[in-house]
Amino acid sequence: xxxxxxxxxxxxxxxxxxxxxxxxxxxxxxxxxxxxxxxxxxxxxxxxxxxxxxxxxxxxxxxxxxxxxxxxxxxxxxxxxxxxxxxxxxxxxxxxxxxxxxxxxxxxxxxxxxxxxxxxxxxxxxxxxxxxxxxxxxxxxxxxxxxxxxxxxxxxxxxxxxxxxxxxxxxxxxxxxxxxxxxxxxxxxxxxxxxxxxxxxxxxxxxxxxxxxxxxxxxxxxxxxxxxxxxxxxxxxxxxxxxxxxxxxxxxxxxxxxxxxxxxxxxxxxxxxxxxxxxxxxxxxxxxxxxxxxxxxxxxxxxxxxxxxxxxxxxxxxxxxxxxxxxxxxxxxxxxxxxxxxxxxxxxxxxxxxxxxxxxxxxxxxxxxxxxxxxxxxxxxxxxxxxxxxxxxxxxxxxxxxxxxxxxxxxxxxxxxxxxxxxxxxxxxxxxxxxxxxxxxxxxxxxxxxxxxxxxxxxxxxxxxxxxxxxxxxxxxxxxxxxxxxxxxxxxxxxxxxxxxxxxxxxxxxxxxxxxxxxxxxxxxxxxxxxxxxxxxxxxxxxxxxxxxxxxxxxxxxxx
Amino acid sequence: xxxxxxxxxxxxxxxxxxxxxxxxxxxxxxxxxxxxxxxxxxxxxxxxxxxxxxxxxxxxxxxxxxxxxxxxxxxxxxxxxxx
Numbered sequence: 001x002x003x004x005x006x007x008x009x010x011x012x013x014x015x016x017x018x019x020x021x022x023x024x025x026x027x028x029x030x031x032x033x034x035x036x037x038x039x040x041x042x043x044x045x046x047x048x049x050x051x052x053x054x055x056x057x058x059x060x061x062x063x064x065x066x067x068x069x070x071x072x073x074x075x076x077x078x079x080x081x082x083x084x085x086x087x088x089x090x091x092x093x094x095x096x097x098x099x100x101x102x103x104x105x106x107x108x109x110x111x112x113x114x115x116x117x118x119x120x121x122x123x124x125x126x127x128x129x130x131x132x133x134x135x136x137x138x139x140x141x142x143x144x145x146x147x148x149x150x151x152x153x154x155x156x157x158x159x160x161x162x163x164x165x166x167x168x169x170x171x172x173x174x175x176x177x178x179x180x181x182x183x184x185x186x187x188x189x190x191x192x193x194x195x196x197x198x199x200x201x202x203x204x205x206x207x208x209x210x211x212x213x214x215x216x217x218x219x220x221x222x223x224x225x226x227x228x229x230x231x232x233x234x235x236x237x238x239x240x241x242x243x244x245x246x247x248x249x250x251x252x253x254x255x256x257x258x259x260x261x262x263x264x265x266x267x268x269x270x271x272x273x274x275x276x277x278x279x280x281x282x283x284x285x286x287x288x289x290x291x292x293x294x295x296x297x298x299x300x301x302x303x304x305x306x307x308x309x310x311x312x313x314x315x316x317x318x319x320x321x322x323x324x325x326x327x328x329x330x331x332x333x334x335x336x337x338x339x340x341x342x343x344x345x346x347x348x349x350x351x352x353x354x355x356x357x358x359x360x361x362x363x364x365x366x367x368x369x370x371x372x373x374x375x376x377x378x379x380x381x382x383x384x385x386x387x388x389x390x391x392x393x394x395x396x397x398x399x400x401x402x403x404x405x406x407x408x409x410x411x412x413x414x415x416x417x418x419x420x421x422x423x424x425x426x427x428x429x430x431x432x433x434x435x436x437x438x439x440x441x442x443x444x445x446x447x448x449x450x451x452x453x454x455x456x457x458x459x460x461x462x463x464x465x466x467x468x469x470x471x472x473x474x475x476x477x478x479x480x481x482x483x484x485x486x487x488x489x490x491x492x493x494x495x496x497x498x499x500x501x502x503x504x505x506x507x508x509x510x511x512x513x514x515x516x517x518x519x520x521x522x523x524x525x526x527x528x529x530x531x532x533x534x535x536x537x538x539x540x541x542x543x544x545x546x547x548x549x550x551x552x553x554x555x556x557x558x559x560x
Numbered sequence: 561x562x563x564x565x566x567x568x569x570x571x572x573x574x575x576x577x578x579x580x581x582x583x584x585x586x587x588x589x590x591x592x593x594x595x596x597x598x599x600x601x602x603x604x605x606x607x608x609x610x611x612x613x614x615x616x617x618x619x620x621x622x623x624x625x626x627x628x629x630x631x632x633x634x635x636x637x638x639x640x641x642x643x
Contacts, residue, residue: 034620100625101596245603246620275604277611453601507585511595518596527580 001203001231004379007195012187013086013168014159017232022047028229030236031076032253034246041076043232046083049076053084054159056151057122060142064089064160066121067170067413071095071111071133073126074215074239077144079225081124082215086168089160090121093170093182094216096522098129099241103519108136114172115139118182118414164188170413171218171328173456182413183328193222193331193407194230196379200336201261201291203231210236210259212243212250219296219454222332223263247272248280251314258288263324265296265454269303270488273310287315291339295324296454298442299372301345303488318342325374325440329420329427330381331407335440337375344373346441353443359396359434373439381405383440384426385433398434400446402426448546450481453489457481457523459546465520466496471509473497476536480550482527491526495553498530506530529553561642566614567635573609574631578602591629600625606634616641 001017002010009015018028021043028046031039041049062068068085070092072078078094085092095114098107114120115137125133127143134141162168168190170182197203211224220240228235236257243249250272253259269292294304304321319342325335337343347368348359362368377383384392385399393399404426412418420427430449433442450457462479466472476497481490494513500506510528517525537548567588575582578598592598603623610616616638618628628634 100594241600244599244601245623245625247604249620271601271604275608277608277617279617503583503585506583510581510584511597515596524596524599 001205002191002195002198003203004195004199007191010191010195011164012162012166013190013226013230014162016230018043018229019047019050019083021232024232026232027234029076029079030234030257032236032238032249032256034242034249038256039076046080046229049080050083050087051157052151053080053147054087055157056147057084057090058088058157059150060122060140060147062088062090062121064162065166066090067118068092069095069111069114069120069123071097071123071125071129073097074237074241077126078124078215081147082169083229087157087159089162089166091167091169091184093172094221095172096214096216099522101518101524102522104132106520108133112136112138162187164191165410167410167413171221172216173328181415181418184410184413185331186410189407189410190222190226190331191230192380192405193333193378194227196381196407197227197333197336198231200333200339200375200378202339203233203261207231207233207261207290208236208257208259209233209261210250210253210257211263212238212240213263214240217296217454218326218328218332219263219265223293223295223326244271248276251276251281251284251286251311254286254289255284260288260290261293262289262291263293263295265489266294266299266303267297267453267487267489269294269307269321270486273303273306274486276310281311281314284314286311289316289320291322292320293322293324293336294372295326295333297451297489298483299323299374300485300488301370301372302485304343304372306488323372323374325431325442327403327429329409329429330403330405331409333378334381334383334403334405335374335377337373337439343375344439346371346373346436353398357398359398359436359441359443371441371443373436373441375440376438377440380407383435385435390422393434396434396436398432398443401429401431401433401440401442403429448480450479450490450492452481452492452523455523457492457521461521462492462494462517462523462525463544465517466494466513469496469509469512469516471498471500471505471512473499473533476533476544478536478544478546478549480546480553482550482554484526492523493527493529493550493553494525495529495531495536495549497533497536499533500530561614563635563639566638566642567631569613570609570634570638571631573613574598574606578605586631588632588635589630592631593625593629603628610634610638614638614642 028043029041070081082092123141130141130143167184168187209228213220213224323337324333326333347362349362350369352358382404387399430447432444459479466477484491539545
């Protein structure tokens with residue numbers, strides 16, 4: 001396995017245990033689905049399939065350093081394509097798939113733009129989608145059949161031997177603003193991350209990882225995909241679309257394959273606790289899990305407690321509920337709370353926090369706010385907290401979190417205009433938090449970002465869509481996040497100024513706003529409020545003040 | 561429980577808990593998920609509601625967007641198994 005002590009034996013991701021020891025009995029991947037039998041992929045099968053892909057890509061003139069976008073639905077094919085591309089030194093990147101909600105034209109236009117800006121060499125996708133997509137992009141689009149057909153000879157494939165510092169793959173953030181921001185990760189950065197993270201997780205030969213997370217998202221890509229294949233730890237994988245509709249399938253997978261590690265964004269704890277029906281969880285033993293790792297959105301102690309209470313009968317205790325603070329720019333984990341002991345929950349003085357100055361321990365529970373620890377930085381990653389002037393702050397002083405490590409991104413791919421680091425190599429995260437006893441606590445963000453169900457959403461993107469809906473006064477719409485205790489995540493609210501004379505017109509416009517946002521961004525709005533002209537508060541410079549409008553909306557809602 | 565009661569309870573639940581707009585005039589044949597009014601996450605919540613409120617267990621393969629997109633579809637599925 002790749003650990004801190006074996007790190008020097010691994011040069012690139014092509015040294016992955018799953019590829020290097022194909023004869024092992026341990027499966028590489030088990031794909032489970034609601035409506036089909038599980039598919040077991042041995043290491044040998046995985047290796048063969050990835051190699052076949054690599055050979056086919058070579059025939060299609062894809063070479064070392066070429067960017068290849070993989071736009072499959074989440075399935076084994078996308079996994080083979082990803083590793084196949086890496087085997088020849090090409091740079092793969094998983095892309096979100098077209099969903100039933102998204103407008104196909106907008107989706108394809110976005111990919112088309114990415115192809116031009118990032119000089120994409122080819123797109124690999126499903127056969128049914130390939131011809132349509134090909135009309136929208138300036139590079140070749142290959143369906144699975146083309147790939148299979150192009151590999152009809154038995155020539156021996158020569159694997160690439162990329163430099164450790166070469167870019168292994170890109171991680172594209174979702175959302176329109178983030179679309180062109182491909183986080184470029186080198187082989188050595190990813191290996192450094194996995195070695196350090198395996199230490200924090202106490203990863204061992206008996207581990208089995210289970211994941212429903214999308215492969216284009218850092219948590220799904222690294223924790224739930226690259227990590228198990230590099231480490232030779234079996235991966236039990238399912239589709240995110242299947243899981244959100246049928247959450248109990250995760251519990252069944254834990255039981256059936258005695259899985260030990262599972263990464264989940266905070267909302268998933270609420271989703272599981274609230275929507276798994278009693279009869280679906282009856283008798284399911286979840287005690288094989290060493291750690292659930294809460295990650296990708298603000299962690300709520302309430303969510304952990306709700307989950308632990310609901311599944312106590314299935315063997316869940318608070319000790320299994322751990323936390324990681326992670327970001328694509330650091331490959332994945334920045335911190336990990338201790339495995340095998342209960343995650344710390346800090347009770348801090350609310351007043352101090354609200355003034356954004358200090359996080360002093362609250363003596364009065366009534367005046368305290370619970371902040372869940374994210375644990376200590378993993379080996380090789382440093383964290384510091386700075387004020388607005390960039391000066392380092394001390395213990396329990398709230399400021400912006402900065403990260404520096406040996407597993408950082410190389411750059412944003414083809415984006416020379418975006419410099420991720422300061423002159424000393426620190427990355428500004430945009431998250432606000434503090435350090436206490438060497439552990440990192442996150443309390444907010446310095447940017448107007450909404451995190452909905454683990455997905456980053458930029459309010460300006462939503463506002464731009466709402467402003468384009470006929471009937472909304474242009475420039476008179478605001479979007480913001482509303483933390484929701486029941487759902488365990490931030491819900492998204494839109495307030496738009498419009499002249500609507502009657503209930504029918506109101507319904508039509510509300511529907512149009514929800515529809516357009518869904519079709520253009522795959523985001524579901526939880527609240528759409530139409531208001532009369534002049535309702536929205538603007539700043540002295542004429543901009544819509546998101547925070548102030550949010551406060552006004554919340555106050556009016558509470559008064560209702 | 562008769563169909564009208566089921567429809568009315570389900571409608572109230574969808575408006576208050578899922579669409580979060582009690583004033584919204586929901587049509588019986590409107591594609592609630594495909595038209596972007598609610599998330600497909602909500603299918604799992606509808607499954608729980610059907611069990612708690614009507615004692616009808618809808619198995620996972622039936623909790624899909626194509627089978628549960630409109631109020632009419634949901635009511636019909638619940639009425640099929642209601643006792």
